[in-house]
Amino acid sequence: MTPVTTVPTRLxxxxxxxxxxxxxxEDFPILKRSVHGSPLVYLDxxxxxQKPVSVIETISDYYxxxxxxxxxxxxxxxxxxxxxxxxxxxxxARFINAADTAEIIFTRNTTESINLLAxxxxxxxxxxxxxxLLTEMEHHSNLVPWFLLAQRxxxxxxxxxxxxxxxxxxxxxxxRFTERTRIxxxxxxxxxxxxxxxxxxxxxxxxxxxxLVAVDSAQGVPHLKVDVQxxxxxxxxxxxxxxLGPTGVGVLWGRRELLERMPPVLGGGDxxxxxxLTDATWNDLPWKFEAGTxxxxxxxxxxxxxxxxxxxxxDRIRRHEVELTTYALERMREIDDLELYGPEDPExxxxxxxxxxxSIHPHDLGTYLDRRGVAIRAGHHCAQPLMERLGQNATAxxxxxxxNNHADIDALVDGLREAGRFFGRR
Amino acid sequence: xxxxxxDVELDALYRDTVLDHFRSPRGHKTLDRTDVExxxxxxxxxxxxxxxxxxxxxxxxxxxxxCKGCVISVASASxxxxxxxxxxxxxxxxxxxxxxxxxxxxPPPEGCDIGDLDALEGVRNFPVRVKCALLPWMTxxxxxxxxxxxxxxxxxxxxxxxxxT
Numbered sequence: 084m085t086p087v088t089t090v091p092t093r094l095x096x097x098x099x100x101x102x103x104x105x106x107x108x109e110d111f112p113i114l115k116r117s118v119h120g121s122p123l124v125y126l127d128x129x130x131x132x133q134k135p136v137s138v139i140e141t142i143s144d145y146y147x148x149x150x151x152x153x154x155x156x157x158x159x160x161x162x163x164x165x166x167x168x169x170x171x172x173x174x175x176a177r178f179i180n181a182a183d184t185a186e187i188i189f190t191r192n193t194t195e196s197i198n199l200l201a202x203x204x205x206x207x208x209x210x211x212x213x214x215x216l217l218t219e220m221e222h223h224s225n226l227v228p229w230f231l232l233a234q235r236x237x238x239x240x241x242x243x244x245x246x247x248x249x250x251x252x253x254x255x256x257x258x259r260f261t262e263r264t265r266i267x268x269x270x271x272x273x274x275x276x277x278x279x280x281x282x283x284x285x286x287x288x289x290x291x292x293x294x295l296v297a298v299d300s301a302q303g304v305p306h307l308k309v310d311v312q313x314x315x316x317x318x319x320x321x322x323x324x325x326x327l328g329p330t331g332v333g334v335l336w337g338r339r340e341l342l343e344r345m346p347p348v349l350g351g352g353d354x355x356x357x358x359x360l361t362d363a364t365w366n367d368l369p370w371k372f373e374a375g376t377x378x379x380x381x382x383x384x385x386x387x388x389x390x391x392x393x394x395x396x397x398d399r400i401r402r403h404e405v406e407l408t409t410y411a412l413e414r415m416r417e418i419d420d421l422e423l424y425g426p427e428d429p430e431x432x433x434x435x436x437x438x439x440x441x442s443i444h445p446h447d448l449g450t451y452l453d454r455r456g457v458a459i460r461a462g463h464h465c466a467q468p469l470m471e472r473l474g475q476n477a478t479a480x481x482x483x484x485x486x487n488n489h490a491d492i493d494a495l496v497d498g499l500r501e502a503g504r505f506f507g508r509r
Numbered sequence: 510x511x512x513x514x515x516d517v518e519l520d521a522l523y524r525d526t527v528l529d530h531f532r533s534p535r536g537h538k539t540l541d542r543t544d545v546e547x548x549x550x551x552x553x554x555x556x557x558x559x560x561x562x563x564x565x566x567x568x569x570x571x572x573x574x575x576c577k578g579c580v581i582s583v584a585s586a587s588x589x590x591x592x593x594x595x596x597x598x599x600x601x602x603x604x605x606x607x608x609x610x611x612x613x614x615x616p617p618p619e620g621c622d623i624g625d626l627d628a629l630e631g632v633r634n635f636p637v638r639v640k641c642a643l644l645p646w647m648t649x650x651x652x653x654x655x656x657x658x659x660x661x662x663x664x665x666x667x668x669x670x671x672x673x674t
Contacts, residue, residue: 444579
């Protein structure tokens with residue numbers, strides 16, 4: 084590795100951004116707790132993010148002051164609940180620059196969004212021999228729904244490989260994308276490697292041949308400023324809980340003309356216009372896909388999460404994460420026994436760093452660091468094909484968000500050095 | 510480790526005996542004959558163990574293990590390979606049962622020779638890691654049961670304990 088000739092960013096004069104992000108930590112009550120007697124250092128935001136007090140209080144206030152079912156009652160509470168619920172949908176639409184609020188479908192999570200897409204669009208449109216193109220770096224949630232679809236329709240799943248540097252091998256596009264490819268489903272940002280994929284380029288190539296593009300943006304929308312219209316994709320899926328919101332809320336965004344033609348997957352209340360004893364007609368978008376009482380309180384909480392992210396500024400969040408990732412890569416490269424995965428350039432990746440210690444299994448590292456209050460992920464990250472490609476059973480992973488700081492990375496690096504001494508003792 | 514923090518529970522998890530087994534796993538060898546072979550997977554982390562057993566007339570003659578995993582699973586497999594040779598089938602299953610109960614909080618019965626397994630006692634305080642310690646033993650139980658019903662066979666086991674304990 085190149086010797087460290089630049090001044091570590093931590094020692095540089097404080098910038099406006101750093102001051103802003105130092106204050107942000109105050110908004111996350113959980114960061115004040117300790118774990119095994121040490122202050123919590125939370126480095127697993129790629130699994131789920133922590134929640135600011137505004138989100139926690141919004142959910143609590145909803146139950147204290149408003150709680151009623153939506154789209155039903157004529158009384159004040161129901162009207163207010165509906166306003167809050169639909170207001171959150173409008174916030175999501177604005178946040179990702181959707182052309183139409185009706186294009187935002189609430190689900191339970193990214194996984195459910197992709198399953199909805201596969202079952203609704205896929206069952207309607209795919210025939211035996213049609214092809215679904217995925218990539219070698221997908222999370223299981225963007226693999227298995229397509230396997231299920233392929234089993235039911237006789238469609239074929241293919242994948243685009245990755246290069247050794249952790250980026251998609253676009254040179255092999257031509258051999259994997261064929262005239263039978265009907266949809267390309269690709270992760271926006273790898274949850275293991277942090278790689279930011281060239282979605283615009285993929286969209287351009289797929290659309291040229293009439294194939295659709297779905298984007299698993301579970302790790303994208305929370306960290307990058309995403310404009311779905313500029314991105315050009317046909318579907319984008321993401322989860323509230325990875326972007327400061329509560330668990331139990333996901334989003335499927337799709338272009339209106341596509342969603343209009345897709346059949347509902349779940350039937351029940353709220354998704355119908357009329358029902359007879361033997362038949363029904365469907366409600367308008369987006370409710371056609373939202374059968375039953377939705378997760379109202381958490382959707383409202385999600386609205387508060389979006390307010391928070393907008394106030395912090397997605398561009399500033401991105402700069403902060405690039406700075407942290409740069410610093411972390413620099414510090415981690417100083418440790419000889421570490422192997423780091425993913426693109427070298429912090430600009431080409433999100434704040435996710437997977438790594439392995441030459442002589443310490445990630446599970447042992449995870450346990451050791453946990454005893455010092457440092458929470459990292461250890462395992463296959465629900466991406467077993469990628470693990471196979473990396474030649475590993477498992478990796479350790481540290482991931483960052485707007486509330487992390489340089490001290491968190493110092494704690495990680497100190498812990499890794501200590502772990503080396505602890506497990507290397509004779 | 511001057512200046513590093515000492516942590517009693519961590520020291521109890523990673524005792525010197527455990528690290529020694531991890532560094533020189535006793536089962537890393539090739540058997541001249543394998544009667545039963547079984548793979549064990551820990552679905553939580555993707556770790557894998559391959560257990561090869563050479564059977565004798567009344568039980569286990571020798572055991573070899575190939576284990577790519579954490580300190581706990583490799584050490585546990587090594588201890589298994591050290592303890593099993595010469596045991597009858599019943600003794601082997603009994604030992605596996607004793608160790609399983611030990612990981613769930615019950616001390617081994619008086620007079621029961623558990624070899625170095627007592628060094629893994631500290632794992633009990635780390636519930637997530639109990640699966641790591643049990644992986645080789647769950648694989649062994651399935652291997653022996655399969656050997657009885659089907660004769661020589663290869664198969665696989667996961668650490669999901671189907672509704673037990």
